[in-house]
Amino acid sequence: MHDKKNYDVPAGVHTADVEAVLISAEQLSQRIQEMADKVSEKYKDVPGELLLVGVLKGAVFFMTDFARALSIPSTMEFMAVSSYGNATTSSGVVRILKDLDIDISDRHVLIVEDIIDSGLTLSWLLENLSSRNPASLEVISLLRKPEVQAAKIDLFDVGFDIPNAFVVGYGLDYAERYRSLPYVGTLKPEVYQNH
Numbered sequence: 001m002h003d004k005k006n007y008d009v010p011a012g013v014h015t016a017d018v019e020a021v022l023i024s025a026e027q028l029s030q031r032i033q034e035m036a037d038k039v040s041e042k043y044k045d046v047p048g049e050l051l052l053v054g055v056l057k058g059a060v061f062f063m064t065d066f067a068r069a070l071s072i073p074s075t076m077e078f079m080a081v082s083s084y085g086n087a088t089t090s091s092g093v094v095r096i097l098k099d100l101d102i103d104i105s106d107r108h109v110l111i112v113e114d115i116i117d118s119g120l121t122l123s124w125l126l127e128n129l130s131s132r133n134p135a136s137l138e139v140i141s142l143l144r145k146p147e148v149q150a151a152k153i154d155l156f157d158v159g160f161d162i163p164n165a166f167v168v169g170y171g172l173d174y175a176e177r178y179r180s181l182p183y184v185g186t187l188k189p190e191v192y193q194n195h
């Protein structure tokens with residue numbers, strides 16, 4: 001029997017605030033499987049399990065779907081970080097709110113990010129984790145915006161390059177809302193005006 005996924009959004013999940021769907025649930029699912037296949041192929045012969053490091057909270061949805069799409073064993077760790085500065089300007093100074101629970105020395109580590117905007121969070125994270133002597137360190141990001149810094153970061157794979165618009169859904173929030181939308185979309189302008 002054909003295994004058809006249900007991409008419907010349950011009623012009441014803020015869908016009325018969405019202006020446009022940028023990347024559908026089906027597109028996300030297909031691309032994540034491609035990314036997982038590429039990662040499975042690269043790491044299939046490395047000793048030990050691949051260690052996925054997710055950055056809370058946005059990467060949680062991508063992380064769980066990605067991990068389940070891998071055909072190799074993996075383990076998961078999460079970090080929570082906060083960048084100083086206001087909502088629109090990142091300063092590049094990052095503070096650890098929750099660190100990894102384990103020592104990553106000699107482990108093959110793959111950072112799993114939901115979005116690279118300015119690239120400052122990831123630049124800092126790469127430097128921080130590489131100082132802990134992992135066997136290897138790579139990054140995948142589901143989304144990437146066309147900022148200068150973001151473009152300079154060397155990624156193992158990126159799901160989608162998106163325009164420089166504010167996007168929500170599939171882990172991404174506006175004022176902590178909309179993370180559970182199954183697609184990536186933009187919000188109607190009045191949603192921002194009402195806050």
Ligand code: PRP
Pocket residue numbers: 055056057058059083090113114115116117118119120121122172173
């Ligand atoms: C977002 C996202 C990245 C970071 C990218 O997290 O998850 O970690 O911003 O931005 P940058 O490339 O400009 O550094 P956010 O701080 O919004 O936290 P959240 O994941 O908990 O929503």
